[in-house]
Amino acid sequence: MSAPVIPGFAFIEHLGSGGFADVFLYEQQWPRQRVAVKVVRPDVPLTDREKYLFTAEANAMARLADHPYIVSVITAGVTAEGGRPFLVMRYCPPPDLGVRVRSNPMAPVDAVATGIKLASAIETAHRSGILHRDIKPSNVLVTTYHEPALTDFGIAGHMADVDGDSDVRISYPWSPPELLDGRSNGSVASDVYSLGATIWHLLVGRSPFSIPSGDNSTRALSARILHAAPPATQRPDVPPALDRLLQQCLAKRPEHRPASALELARALQRIESAAGWSRTAVAVEGDRPDASVAAPEVAEAPEDATAMKPVTVISASGPRRIAAQDVAPAVEDDEEASSVSGLVWAGIGALVVALVVGFLVFGGNDREEDPGVVVPTESQVPSAVVPDELTSAPTLSGRRTARGVMFEWEPTVPVEPGDSFSYHRDDTDDYGRTTKQQLLLRTDEPVCLDLRMTRGSDNSPSVSECVT
Numbered sequence: 001m002s003a004p005v006i007p008g009f010a011f012i013e014h015l016g017s018g019g020f021a022d023v024f025l026y027e028q029q030w031p032r033q034r035v036a037v038k039v040v041r042p043d044v045p046l047t048d049r050e051k052y053l054f055t056a057e058a059n060a061m062a063r064l065a066d067h068p069y070i071v072s073v074i075t076a077g078v079t080a081e082g083g084r085p086f087l088v089m090r091y092c093p094p095p096d097l098g099v100r101v102r103s104n105p106m107a108p109v110d111a112v113a114t115g116i117k118l119a120s121a122i123e124t125a126h127r128s129g130i131l132h133r134d135i136k137p138s139n140v141l142v143t144t145y146h147e148p149a150l151t152d153f154g155i156a157g158h159m160a161d162v163d164g165d166s167d168v169r170i171s172y173p174w175s176p177p178e179l180l181d182g183r184s185n186g187s188v189a190s191d192v193y194s195l196g197a198t199i200w201h202l203l204v205g206r207s208p209f210s211i212p213s214g215d216n217s218t219r220a221l222s223a224r225i226l227h228a229a230p231p232a233t234q235r236p237d238v239p240p241a242l243d244r245l246l247q248q249c250l251a252k253r254p255e256h257r258p259a260s261a262l263e264l265a266r267a268l269q270r271i272e273s274a275a276g277w278s279r280t281a282v283a284v285e286g287d288r289p290d291a292s293v294a295a296p297e298v299a300e301a302p303e304d305a306t307a308m309k310p311v312t313v314i315s316a317s318g319p320r321r322i323a324a325q326d327v328a329p330a331v332e333d334d335e336e337a338s339s340v341s342g343l344v345w346a347g348i349g350a351l352v353v354a355l356v357v358g359f360l361v362f363g364g365n366d367r368e369e370d371p372g373v374v375v376p377t378e379s380q381v382p383s384a385v386v387p388d389e390l391t392s393a394p395t396l397s398g399r400r401t402a403r404g405v406m407f408e409w410e411p412t413v414p415v416e417p418g419d420s421f422s423y424h425r426d427d428t429d430d431y432g433r434t435t436k437q438q439l440l441l442r443t444d445e446p447v448c449l450d451l452r453m454t455r456g457s458d459n460s461p462s463v464s465e466c467v468t
Contacts, residue, residue, distance in 0.1 A: 070119045115198075139151055
């Protein structure tokens with residue numbers, strides 16, 4: 001594939017192609033660095049719409065370039081041949097996050113941390129009036145420092161303008177119902193949905209409504225997104241609270257989702273805290289200076305200003321050159337006595353210090369240990385931080401009664417104080433928690449129940465039962 005000639009940049013290789021642009025790896029000549037260059041493909045007609053989308057992407061990414069989890073834009077321009085717009089961005093080595101987790105899904109602790117970082121980026125974009133509208137795993141790159149970086153603002157829109165869009169491009173597996181059926185052209189709630197679907201993908205390796213070895217055509221996916229209940233990850237190591245939060249993000253109605261990306265980030269932080277994981281900071285751009293630090297008055301010569309001074313080099317190891325010196329003047333008797341006396345006392349002091357140090361090093365074996373220091377007498381093995389007792393799902397049964405559907409279950413381990421059971425019913429999309437071992441659902445319709453047992457930060461695999 002031929003790459004355009006861009007003055008100041010040397011072509012290295014082709015990285016990939018998107019909906020209307022190719023991405024190449026170039027080396028910028030000065031300052032020397034590797035960069036990714038996104039160029040509109042030659043076969044794409046440069047209509048006013050395409051030019052607008054490319055310009056909007058460049059402006060959106062430039063406004064957000066300082067964010068640590070957004071791919072930064074370096075410059076933009078138009079090629080000399082063909083007048084093809086291009087965008088020069090920070091280079092993040094492939095593959096993207098979607099490819100990375102396809103065969104090796106993330107551990108829950110890493111997926112939650114990544115979710116918080118991406119939510120920080122999305123919240124910052126929203127505060128700048130920008131909707132991404134195409135959040136998905138393949139649009140999350142990974143920096144050389146193994147940090148996620150959101151990219152591809154190609155169909156981003158300004159909050160005040162999106163309702164007037166007549167042509168909205170979507171990525172079906174990660175798009176919310178309101179974008180599929182045309183009720184919305186994008187909103188904060190739709191970005192929250194797509195981020196929730198992306199985190200779900202990081203944990204499972206596929207989009208939430210795709211079915212392994214099933215019909216995953218656009219039509220089938222759309223039907224499930226519009227009508228099927230949000231699925232759980234079915235991973236035993238995923239905290240129940242995380243499953244519930246992701247299902248809330250995937251709610252059919254926008255008002256049932258977290259109200260903002262920041263609210264989602266805070267909820268993920270609470271899950272980190274409950275699980276005892278390291279806390280991931282929320283990186284949201286502040287629009288006001290820190291009020292706790294007063295701006296200093298400008299002085300004529302600031303004390304921390306850099307200044308030039310003569311350099312004196314004193315050799316600590318090289319030989320010294322002996323120079324002729326004038327004969328020193330005679331020393332009076334009392335000065336000589338004072339000097340000798342000082343040398344004597346200095347020698348005595350050095351001797352005392354040497355004796356004390358020698359006692360501490362060689363004669364301190366019989367002294368009492370510092371009461372604040374614990375000296376182990378044998379190898380110690382730390383106990384498990386998270387108990388691993390709930391390895392099997394409870395047995396669950398259901399039957400229809402005159403009052404509704406009665407579900408009953410029996411855990412595989414004895415119930416202890418503080419144990420509980422989390423459940424989800426698919427007919428109303430409701431979630432709940434109970435300490436009992438039975439649940440009556442007053443309904444005449446078919447219903448399915450998902451159930452798992454929770455003990456502290458440990459949870460069992462989930463089990464499902466349906467009653468028609």
